Amino acid sequence: MQTNRARASGGVRVRLTGVRRVFPVLDDAGRAARDGAPGVIAIDGIDLDIAPGAFVALLGPSGCGKSTLLRLVAGLDRADAGAAVVEAEEAPGGERGAGGARAPLAYVFQDAHLLPWRSVLENAALPLELAGAPLDERRAAARAALVQVGLADAGARYPAELSGGMRMRVSLARALITRPRLLLLDEPFAALDELTRSRLDDELRALWAELGMTVLFVTHSITEAAYLAERAVVLSPRPARVVADRTLSLPDQRTAALRTEPAFAREVRALQEALESGGA
Numbered sequence: 001m002q003t004n005r006a007r008a009s010g011g012v013r014v015r016l017t018g019v020r021r022v023f024p025v026l027d028d029a030g031r032a033a034r035d036g037a038p039g040v041i042a043i044d045g046i047d048l049d050i051a052p053g054a055f056v057a058l059l060g061p062s063g064c065g066k067s068t069l070l071r072l073v074a075g076l077d078r079a080d081a082g083a084a085v086v087e088a089e090e091a092p093g094g095e096r097g098a099g100g101a102r103a104p105l106a107y108v109f110q111d112a113h114l115l116p117w118r119s120v121l122e123n124a125a126l127p128l129e130l131a132g133a134p135l136d137e138r139r140a141a142a143r144a145a146l147v148q149v150g151l152a153d154a155g156a157r158y159p160a161e162l163s164g165g166m167r168m169r170v171s172l173a174r175a176l177i178t179r180p181r182l183l184l185l186d187e188p189f190a191a192l193d194e195l196t197r198s199r200l201d202d203e204l205r206a207l208w209a210e211l212g213m214t215v216l217f218v219t220h221s222i223t224e225a226a227y228l229a230e231r232a233v234v235l236s237p238r239p240a241r242v243v244a245d246r247t248l249s250l251p252d253q254r255t256a257a258l259r260t261e262p263a264f265a266r267e268v269r270a271l272q273e274a275l276e277s278g279g280a
């Protein structure tokens, strides 16, 4: 079995120090209120150090600031105080994926956001197309990414012909095609039925073990956090603060049977208590 150290080889470290994000209150015309007016504090003083190759769940009640935190890590938004830094270290052996160097990060949203007029293959290949990769290279890489997510035979289909679970798999393939060293996922499976969600949870864990990236997974499901992650960071209701930071005492190999074991129940209870202690 792979050790965590081996997995860590392709991932990056993520460090948050004193991160604070305050959104301005907007008036009816959508203008920000005058300087000095109180805003909506989404995040208040978060410190986190995430090791390269870790699988971390960010768990918190609805509206607490989880997506905001992920957007700050992705560089899609800026902190008002503190810093969110993705520290890229040189991958061993100058490792390069199809389509060139490994991308620092990829982001998977709750909605698959596929382009309806493009085939599955063309959707999966999009990041490499935007990066200017030649057609043959990006098609080969897209086919390989579709194999990784169990969609080897679906390349010629169109998004409208796919189930919700298949669409999310395409979204994952599109994220993986750049061989990201940090994968950010914002409640990616929340809209799926229970069975599909469990399958995709298993597949995501397997991809993480195989590809060795750092994973930050936002969820408000306690059982999903416990099943997927090595470490769960529990956030308070808004403004988000860390109320618990727990390394999960569970085996590396996660299978459906784990969900009924006492060790799993213990972790779920501990996370539940942490959520409740935060005022959720």
Ligand SMILES: Nc1ncnc2c1ncn2[C@@H]1O[C@H](COP(=O)(O)OP(=O)(O)OP(=O)(O)O)[C@@H](O)[C@H]1O
Pocket (backbone or CB within 6 Å): 023, 024, 040, 041, 042, 060, 061, 062, 063, 064, 065, 066, 067, 068, 069, 220, 238
């Ligand atoms: N661009 C924005 N402008 C103003 N307020 C915002 C903005 N983005 C988020 N917020 C507010 O910040 C708070 C945190 O939002 P965020 O989307 O990060 O929460 P969340 O934990 O991801 O929620 P959910 O679990 O429901 O997806 C909310 O009160 C939200 O209304």
